Amino acid sequence: MSKTKRMVVGTSCFIGVLGLLGCNQNESASSDGAKESQPVSIMAVLHTPEVPDKKIHEMIEEKTDTELEIQWVPQNNYEERLNAAFATGTLPQVLYISNPEMFYEAIRDDQFWEIGPYLDEFENLQNLKPEIMDNMRFDDKIYSLYQGRPLSRSGIIYRKDWADELGLSAPTTTDEVFEMLRAFTEDDPDGNGRDDTIGLTDRNELQYGAFKAVASWFGAPNQWGEKDGTITPEFMFDEYMDTLHFFREVHENGYMNRDFPVTSKTDQQDMFKTGEAGMYIGSMGDVETLYNDASALNPDLEYDVHNYVEGPHGEYGIWSIPGYSRMLLFPKSSIETEEDLKHILQFFDQLMEPELANLITWGVEGEHYTVEDGMARPIAENQQANDREVKPYLSIEIGEAETSGRYEGLSEYEPKIKAAELEKDNENYLIQDMSIGLNSDTYVRDGERLQEIMNDATYQFILGQLDEEGFERAVDNWKNQGGQIIMDEYTESYNELN
Numbered sequence: 001m002s003k004t005k006r007m008v009v010g011t012s013c014f015i016g017v018l019g020l021l022g023c024n025q026n027e028s029a030s031s032d033g034a035k036e037s038q039p040v041s042i043m044a045v046l047h048t049p050e051v052p053d054k055k056i057h058e059m060i061e062e063k064t065d066t067e068l069e070i071q072w073v074p075q076n077n078y079e080e081r082l083n084a085a086f087a088t089g090t091l092p093q094v095l096y097i098s099n100p101e102m103f104y105e106a107i108r109d110d111q112f113w114e115i116g117p118y119l120d121e122f123e124n125l126q127n128l129k130p131e132i133m134d135n136m137r138f139d140d141k142i143y144s145l146y147q148g149r150p151l152s153r154s155g156i157i158y159r160k161d162w163a164d165e166l167g168l169s170a171p172t173t174t175d176e177v178f179e180m181l182r183a184f185t186e187d188d189p190d191g192n193g194r195d196d197t198i199g200l201t202d203r204n205e206l207q208y209g210a211f212k213a214v215a216s217w218f219g220a221p222n223q224w225g226e227k228d229g230t231i232t233p234e235f236m237f238d239e240y241m242d243t244l245h246f247f248r249e250v251h252e253n254g255y256m257n258r259d260f261p262v263t264s265k266t267d268q269q270d271m272f273k274t275g276e277a278g279m280y281i282g283s284m285g286d287v288e289t290l291y292n293d294a295s296a297l298n299p300d301l302e303y304d305v306h307n308y309v310e311g312p313h314g315e316y317g318i319w320s321i322p323g324y325s326r327m328l329l330f331p332k333s334s335i336e337t338e339e340d341l342k343h344i345l346q347f348f349d350q351l352m353e354p355e356l357a358n359l360i361t362w363g364v365e366g367e368h369y370t371v372e373d374g375m376a377r378p379i380a381e382n383q384q385a386n387d388r389e390v391k392p393y394l395s396i397e398i399g400e401a402e403t404s405g406r407y408e409g410l411s412e413y414e415p416k417i418k419a420a421e422l423e424k425d426n427e428n429y430l431i432q433d434m435s436i437g438l439n440s441d442t443y444v445r446d447g448e449r450l451q452e453i454m455n456d457a458t459y460q461f462i463l464g465q466l467d468e469e470g471f472e473r474a475v476d477n478w479k480n481q482g483g484q485i486i487m488d489e490y491t492e493s494y495n496e497l498n
Helices: 006-012 055-064 075-087 100-108 116-121 130-135 160-166 174-186 211-217 238-252 265-273 284-297 338-351 354-362 380-389 391-396 414-426 441-462 468-497
Strands: 016-018 039-046 067-074 095-097 145-148 154-159 198-201 224-227 230-233 277-283 303-306 324-329 369-372 375-378
Touching: 039 075, 039 391, 055 067, 055 338, 055 354, 055 391, 067 075, 075 100, 095 100, 100 324, 100 441, 116 338, 130 145, 154 160, 154 174, 154 211, 154 284, 154 414, 160 174, 160 303, 174 198, 174 211, 174 238, 174 277, 198 265, 211 238, 211 277, 230 468, 238 441, 238 468, 265 277, 265 284, 277 284, 284 303, 284 414, 303 414, 338 354, 354 375, 354 391, 375 380, 380 391, 441 468
Parallel strands: 039 067
Antiparallel strands: 016 039, 016 095, 095 324, 145 324, 154 277, 154 303, 198 277, 224 230, 369 375
16 A cells, blocks of 8 residues: 555545445345335435535446445544544444545554455456556555546646747756746846736645645655665755755746745735736646636637656656546444445446436536536536536546546537646656555654645755755754665565565
8 A cells, every 4th residue: 555645645535434334235125125225325425515415426326236325524623533433433434535645554554455356356347557556555465446536737837828929939957947937037028118927936835835846856756765775754855955946946936936835825826817927837737727717817828738858867857747636445343244344345346337428427417517528528618516516526437437437528619628638748757656555653653743844844945944965964964864764674674565
């Protein structure tokens, strides 16, 4: 089983809990001798303002022959509710989690089902991507299913109309990125004669903001790499320091928002949409949503996307996630028998049938979406109904379009189409986290606290509050407070597996 870093959990953690039994094979006898579907209890994360109505709920029940009882829990309360259920022994039958470290000890204590030996019995589950399943191995065993995500969405979204006005092409090196940021700040790209633009808009996230993508371009590892036979954190590599100097210079020159360490994602995107900033580094797939909002303010603006940026070493690399957003665990406290486990796995196998996968992703054809050229187009006039009736059920998707056969989304906005192509292209240049599949009890216990030491030092260096010696003192502090033990434990685990 893989580790999803604690630093991700604090900004972009998405946790859901789902307990499901059902299908024709698990009907139980009622008091009058008739067969009835076995009830299923679900606690699911809610990302929308309203609890969904029963339309999709009832269709899932009918198509899987299950009786679902869903309790929707707002995202900001979800982890607390999950921890309480775990502490009181009242876990549902399936846990959707994005920080598996909190369950490592319980897995070692045999409190969760190992599902790997059963997957070949299910036509759809056995088609889940083996490379992603491998990323979730724990002690070389598979305990979980996954919700798939592109391995790397990171790249550049930029104001193409500004670039054209200044005679700039898409940047292909870090030097060209710097020059575009300078020109967007100093050369009046919007032509209004005022000093009112900056190059880069960034936010208070070192991973999903701009920093990690740029660090990849400079050749830094993805969280953890190997140095002199030791599994070593990214901030102990020269390429990380090169990235720090790059951002420090960008920040000192005013080529980015100076308060980025306290800037929210909403405010970051607003700066881009209103024309204050000309470059956004993050998920390239955001380009269509950004454009839809921005073009309402300025119909003449043009966006474009780009991924390939070589660092000083002359190569391109981009950091990668393990291929999933959430993983599913199956506690033995609520799934008592192998037969019950197979019933639940059968339910998820059904959810990967194209009909059901499209239902929970897109809704009802003709009502929530139409099919054009083999792709799903949401019906714009029914967007509110889509958000209310369909969107919450994305919480229970399994796999991805490639493995379930569901429709991909249709877009006519060229930069959005290009972004999807560049996400695929990124797969040729991935930088994997070398700690995936490795064990460190110290990381599970102290990793989040220790990471804050280095997050603070990273921001302080960029802001000019630390020099290189000060940053190295922070690294020594990290090591002395437990970081060195994490390195030793990861290295021992790596050597055992290799």
